[in-house]
Amino acid sequence: MTCRISIVGAGGWGTALAILLSRNNHTVRLWARNPAHAAELRDQKSNERYLSGVPIPDTVEITDHLADSVAGAEIVLFVTPSTALRQIAGSLAAQGQLPATTILVSAVKGIEHGSGKRMSEILTETFPNNPTAVLSGPNQAQEVARSIPTATVIGCRPEKLAGRLQQIISTKTFRAYTSRDVVGIELGGALKNIFALAAGMSDGIGLGDNSKAALVTRSLAELVRLGTALGGKRETFQGLSGVGDLIVTCFSRQSRNRRVGERLGKGDSLNQIMESMEMVAEGVPTTRSAKECAARLGIQTPIIDEMHAVLYEKAAVAEAMRRLLSRELRTEED
Amino acid sequence: MTCRISIVGAGGWGTALAILLSRNNHTVRLWARNPAHAAELRDQKSNERYLSGVPIPDTVEITDHLADSVAGAEIVLFVTPSTALRQIAGSLAAQGQLPATTILVSAVKGIEHGSGKRMSEILTETFPNNPTAVLSGPNQAQEVARSIPTATVIGCRPEKLAGRLQQIISTKTFRAYTSRDVVGIELGGALKNIFALAAGMSDGIGLGDNSKAALVTRSLAELVRLGTALGGKRETFQGLSGVGDLIVTCFSRQSRNRRVGERLGKGDSLNQIMESMEMVAEGVPTTRSAKECAARLGIQTPIIDEMHAVLYEKAAVAEAMRRLLSRELRTEED
Numbered sequence: 001m002t003c004r005i006s007i008v009g010a011g012g013w014g015t016a017l018a019i020l021l022s023r024n025n026h027t028v029r030l031w032a033r034n035p036a037h038a039a040e041l042r043d044q045k046s047n048e049r050y051l052s053g054v055p056i057p058d059t060v061e062i063t064d065h066l067a068d069s070v071a072g073a074e075i076v077l078f079v080t081p082s083t084a085l086r087q088i089a090g091s092l093a094a095q096g097q098l099p100a101t102t103i104l105v106s107a108v109k110g111i112e113h114g115s116g117k118r119m120s121e122i123l124t125e126t127f128p129n130n131p132t133a134v135l136s137g138p139n140q141a142q143e144v145a146r147s148i149p150t151a152t153v154i155g156c157r158p159e160k161l162a163g164r165l166q167q168i169i170s171t172k173t174f175r176a177y178t179s180r181d182v183v184g185i186e187l188g189g190a191l192k193n194i195f196a197l198a199a200g201m202s203d204g205i206g207l208g209d210n211s212k213a214a215l216v217t218r219s220l221a222e223l224v225r226l227g228t229a230l231g232g233k234r235e236t237f238q239g240l241s242g243v244g245d246l247i248v249t250c251f252s253r254q255s256r257n258r259r260v261g262e263r264l265g266k267g268d269s270l271n272q273i274m275e276s277m278e279m280v281a282e283g284v285p286t287t288r289s290a291k292e293c294a295a296r297l298g299i300q301t302p303i304i305d306e307m308h309a310v311l312y313e314k315a316a317v318a319e320a321m322r323r324l325l326s327r328e329l330r331t332e333e334d
Numbered sequence: 335m336t337c338r339i340s341i342v343g344a345g346g347w348g349t350a351l352a353i354l355l356s357r358n359n360h361t362v363r364l365w366a367r368n369p370a371h372a373a374e375l376r377d378q379k380s381n382e383r384y385l386s387g388v389p390i391p392d393t394v395e396i397t398d399h400l401a402d403s404v405a406g407a408e409i410v411l412f413v414t415p416s417t418a419l420r421q422i423a424g425s426l427a428a429q430g431q432l433p434a435t436t437i438l439v440s441a442v443k444g445i446e447h448g449s450g451k452r453m454s455e456i457l458t459e460t461f462p463n464n465p466t467a468v469l470s471g472p473n474q475a476q477e478v479a480r481s482i483p484t485a486t487v488i489g490c491r492p493e494k495l496a497g498r499l500q501q502i503i504s505t506k507t508f509r510a511y512t513s514r515d516v517v518g519i520e521l522g523g524a525l526k527n528i529f530a531l532a533a534g535m536s537d538g539i540g541l542g543d544n545s546k547a548a549l550v551t552r553s554l555a556e557l558v559r560l561g562t563a564l565g566g567k568r569e570t571f572q573g574l575s576g577v578g579d580l581i582v583t584c585f586s587r588q589s590r591n592r593r594v595g596e597r598l599g600k601g602d603s604l605n606q607i608m609e610s611m612e613m614v615a616e617g618v619p620t621t622r623s624a625k626e627c628a629a630r631l632g633i634q635t636p637i638i639d640e641m642h643a644v645l646y647e648k649a650a651v652a653e654a655m656r657r658l659l660s661r662e663l664r665t666e667e668d
Contacts, residue, residue: 138547149659150544172660209586210484213472217578224572238558243577244551251585252543325483326506 002026003168006073008066008088009033010041011279012050012141013107014079019145022057024171029061031069033080033088038064049278054145067095075103075168077135078123081280082110082190085119089126100129103161105154107135109189110282111289116230116296118186120155131161134182135169136189136241138248140255147173153241154178155185177240184236187227192246193257193283194290195219198303198324199250200258201310204265205321215303215324216250222303226290229297257283264310264317287311336360337502340407342422343367344375344396345613346384347441348413350475356391357481358505363395365403367414367422372398383612388479401429409437409502411469412457415614416444416524419453423460434463437495439488441469443523444616445623450564450630452520454489465495468516469503470523470575472582474589481507487575488512489519511574518570521561526580527591527617528624529553532637532658533584534592535644538599539655549637549658550584556637560624563631591617598644598651621645 010032018030032038108119137152156162162178170176260281294301309315344366352364366372442453471486490496496512594615628635643649
């Protein structure tokens, strides 16, 4: 069952998915926003900026023309920065290129500022008649591109569509599970990046594995508290796209958000870090959105609050970490 | 509030607790089973075998005489290998050295073979009139001994005793929380070592962070399934002594059980590993006990079963890992 798939966004994850799906014998087009970057991908047959060292198969067609990139696609997989999705989806809608039969899949991890909307909500608002799904899990792009065994989750309500996407996306080394809890799958992927910033900060200021384990344990509790208040299911947060993605992002040396936190912990300013990074660290905008959501619902989120204080209110990293680690002695159930 | 505390067992964790409690101004005696080892500790003023590089304060009294070590103690903290606890506690009971007012605390992580009993059950059977408690959490001994911020949990039913132990054990950098779920606290600490063996095996055969995240996610589900069937509370397994201890043991470079798994993954036999290690890897005996418990209760434990096959049934590591990673495609809820 081969299929025409368009991938909108040529960061590390978009490129890894293009490589994976192309190996799976689908017809893949990959859209890069920046024409110079698209030319690089075509010339070098690899994405050295974001996914260094992995060859892109010749069969992947690379373009910087958005309308062309989705023409004739049965599935469009969105892998843009979260802050760019509404604008890019809006352009596609304005060009009227997508018939209502095209399946839209979001692999974007974030929450919209101001509206508090999830990425699939943005897609549904923009394309109200198209079937939509989400893809999220503990998936470092480099490992997926190198066929190291990986599991992921497709969140999708109609079971038939979930099963179809599962067949299309899965390979022997990339196993997709399905879930009907679209909300939980998306929120797990979005919120964990905030906690990875905090875990990285703990590494950066020289704390150890014990401190980080305590912080990640509290992070999981906070993720479940806010995630269920926002409509996700508790069990989803215990699965691959919740605790699984949280731990890999908090512990992996490759995790971008953990690395940003580590640099904050070592004393670099957010501006310095952002200027030196090619890639987007989604935890940074998501911290702002998550704090807005928590405030609206009256949910206690001490870790998100401290990350917000560090990123947006000039709080000192050491002070923020001290506040997180020095809560009063009490029972664990409190 | 200083206190006379005896620590029974001079491995890495027992020694770290002796150092911690002595810094906290308690009067501490540390019992080492092996007279030569006790002499080393006294001469070198450090435990180079098990906790290299951390000085033991002069105020810690070191002895290899069991009855002497507990004489006059208000609290006896057991930090023996799990397979030795019944015999050591039995010797103490036979000598009639412990009045019924002495508080007994188990920091031993394991489950008894054959009986399926937890360590605190062994203490309660041996000393039916003494108050007992347990101590468990994501606590690498080296970090605790070096005063790197750490959180732990005291499991204890009478609230007054829990509060007292909390005050005695806590320092600014070692924060003890309390819980009434003694069963859950103990099982979290015991079972996670099995999953750390599996996580280490995944590292050893060269799998990546994505694979390990998927494996640890399934491990948490299995820990909750077996742990609740054995009487622990679901919420406890979401806390420090459950998911917290699980992730630090599966990811930390310092974790002994993870390292044993890694060597298995690289092709060493269990015998080779055991012969070359000074320390006990509790996951090895606990795998056998946990499989017995699961079989008795009819609980599905695929990861424990594969570890049992590798450790005790000569199964090939690569085959066991392949079975764990290649389950059929299906919904995540199955």
